[in-house]
Amino acid sequence: MGENGVRLKVWLGMGFMAAALPLQAGPVPAARTSGDKYVTRGAITHQGRAWVQFLTCQAPAREGGRLILRADSGSVVVRSDSAAQVGCIVRLAVYGTDEAVAKEVLSRYQLSVRNLGAAGVYIGGRFPYERRHNLSLDAGFGIHAPERYNLDIETQGGGIDVAKLDGDLRASTAGGDIRTGDVTGLVWVKTAGGDINLGNIGQRVDAETAGGHIRVGDVKGDASLTTSGGDIVAGRLEGSLRAETAGGSIYLRAASGPVMAQTAGGQIQLGECGNTVDATTAAGSIRLDGARGMVRAQTAGGSLDLLQLQGAVRAETAAGRIMAQLAASRDSFAASELESTVGDVMVYIPMDLPMNIDAHIDESAGHKIFSDFPLNVQGMAQGFGSGNVRARGALLGGGQLLRLHTTMGNIEIKKLDQKALNQFKEYEKTFLQRWQVQWNEHGVVVQPAPADDDDNHQ
Secondary structure, three states, rough: HHHHHHHHHHHHHHOOOOOOOOOHHHHHHOOOOOOOOHHHEEEEEEEOOOEEEEEHHHHHHOOOOOEEEEOOEEEEEEEOOOOOOEEEEEEEEEEEOHHHHHHHHHHEEEEEEEEHHHEEEEEEOOOOHHHHOOEEEEEEEEEEEEEOOOOEEEOOOOEEEEOOOEEEEEEEOOOOEEOOOOEEEOEEEEEEEEEEEOOEEEOOOOEEEEEOOHHHOOOOOEEEEOOOOEEEEEEEOOOEEEEEEEEOEEEEEEEEEOOEEEOEEEEEEEEEEEEOEEEEEEEOOOOOOOOOOOOEEEEEOOEEEEEOOOOOEEEEEOOOOOOEEOOOOOOOOOOEEEEEEEEEEEEEEEOOOOEEEEEEEEOOOOOOOOEOOOOOOOOOOOOOOOOOEEEOOOOOOOOOOOOOOOOOOOEEEEEHHHHHHHHEEEEEHHHHHHHHHHHOOOOOOOOOOOOOOOOOOO
């Protein structure tokens, strides 16, 4: 088996099986050399309830090439080393049948290995089709590749685990978790059912799961993260973010580009954003720690806490309070609006920011407008009397319009003085703590597991 084969078998024994990018799958180039010369079949042994066979392969490879792996089933683990070759060890198992049938199925398993020259190496694995529907089968791939290499992996069932990679990654599975260490290149990963857990990414990342959480570290590019059911947690992005979940929360440490975050049911927590922000949730709170561009925040039920806003803001909640801290200048501020159907509206305004204010409560019922700035207030009811209340004023001669509206709630207009700034610094610390909790909670710890665990099979 050799040193590399032994190393791969150790990996298996430790239980590691588990927008348009230039990584799209295409036809496999014609092989320069192919056949069984790269494949070695081990003996078939009886282990618990399974008949097991190990297959190994080795093919020469050059750094910068690409591994193409296509498997009809099985989990995949990939590790890199300094060897100038691609190697594999494949563990096959047939469960709950007699020896003759098991040996027939295992002997007919097709492991195809092709040397594609400078382009890389192709590995394909397939069980006999006519035997797949009446037998319990299992496959697991352990792969080693050069340290600087590109990966293109597809499996029809099983997890994908890739360690630190100096290259591009394309990985797809019909069912299983996807995990990676740090990757220097482009990343495109997709699973039909499972969590996605990625390290730091050196370029753009696209990640999609039909049902699971997504967690990605720092990204030196744009990120598109989509799940039909789960949380999304991301680190610092040096590009834009598009995050969508049909049922979960979204947590972002920071982003330099535009941010679009949308969830059908969960909270949204965003760190400092260097561009525009568009955040929408059908049921949950939204917290933003800073934005240099236009901010749009909307929830059907929850509070909005929006800090360090340097541009315009449009914020709306059907049931909850709104708290906004403006950090804009005369040049950066534009017409803005904060609106709550049922809830208080509170805004902190720099004392040197000129603007026009229009504040309106539809049904006072004991609610009032409070302001640290001189405003013309009309219709302030006594006690719990009904009626609308309106306040208008021009600060420092007037400027862009800030509209504040609630159907039922108080409106507070406060000066952004040093005391308030100190309070917001404490708020920022709380934000970081909350983000760290979510990051740790969604982390993955790989636990060692026996390679011959008979309960882990399809």
